[in-house]
Amino acid sequence: MTLRLTQEQIERYSRQIMIPDLGGKGQIRLRQGSVLVVGAGGLGSPATFYLVAAGIGHLGIVDSDRVELSNLQRQILHATPDLGREKVESAKEKLRRLNPEVEISTYAVRLDDKNARQILSGYDFIIDGSDNFETKFLVNDVAVNLGKAFSHAGIVRFQGQTMTVLPGQSACYRCVFREPPPPGEILNCQQAGVLGALAGTIASIQATEAIKFLIGMDEELLTDRLLIYDAKTIKFRTVEVRRNPQCVACGEASDPGVSSTGKLNEGKGNL
Ligand code: ZN
Secondary structure (H helix, E strand, O other), rough: OOOOOOOOHHHHHHHHHOOOOHHHHHHHHHOOOOEEEEOOOOOOOHHHHHHHHHHOOOEEEEEOOOOOOOHOOOOOOOOOHHHEHHHHHHHHHHHHHOOOEEEEEEEEOOOOOOHHHHHHOOOOEEEEEOOOHHHHHHHHHHHHHHHHHHHHHHEOOOOOEEEEEOOOOOHHHHOOEEEOOOOOOOOOOHHOOOOOHHHHHHHHHHHHHHHHHOOOOHHOOOEEEEEEOOOOOOOEEEEEEOOOOOOOOOOOOOOOOOOOOHHHHOOOOOO
């Protein structure tokens, strides 16, 4: 890959190249960087739009679903004519139109303990835009095991949360939430509803974190803090979180042979 920006790239990205913390050097780093977005839905839509617009080198999108009418209220990658199409195909078409320079890989599969390791390992940063606890814990455990930085997020009704994890350095999702809640205890957005614009706010933060990570702003990431956003009152609150030495994903006892991630390696799953 060329280490020089073309005249066209300088023009396309001029408004962010002007930012002193980013500059031409940051733009080249973005071109060399890759991000995997899990879910081409409410969170994945704005996140992928901003990442592709910003000129990352390679985007991966995982989603096994097809576009449904009830998705369109928030999943802004997809439009009415896309009903019934694979979400990854619909996503790729829109993103290509926005910025044909970005390499886009699609995975029309549900992320599971058999494919997660292989898919995640090809990327520098992971954005979890999934809508269920099983996938959130899976992304955490596999990313931590691979040492891949990632952004967690969850949204429901008027409330969203997000945090960034640098494995081995900052608290992971499992340090904060030890295990998935019993089925049915916490409503997901399919059961409880979610505001589309809230997804945009949280996903924009996730894309911002990915961009900051790729350009080397590790010190400024949303690590060891869980950001909670209440869209009803427009209040942001951060809760400090700490690494748990007993965490089964990233703690002292997380030897690959005994940890949850170890079990994942054996293909048994841990959830
Ligand atoms: Zn942990």
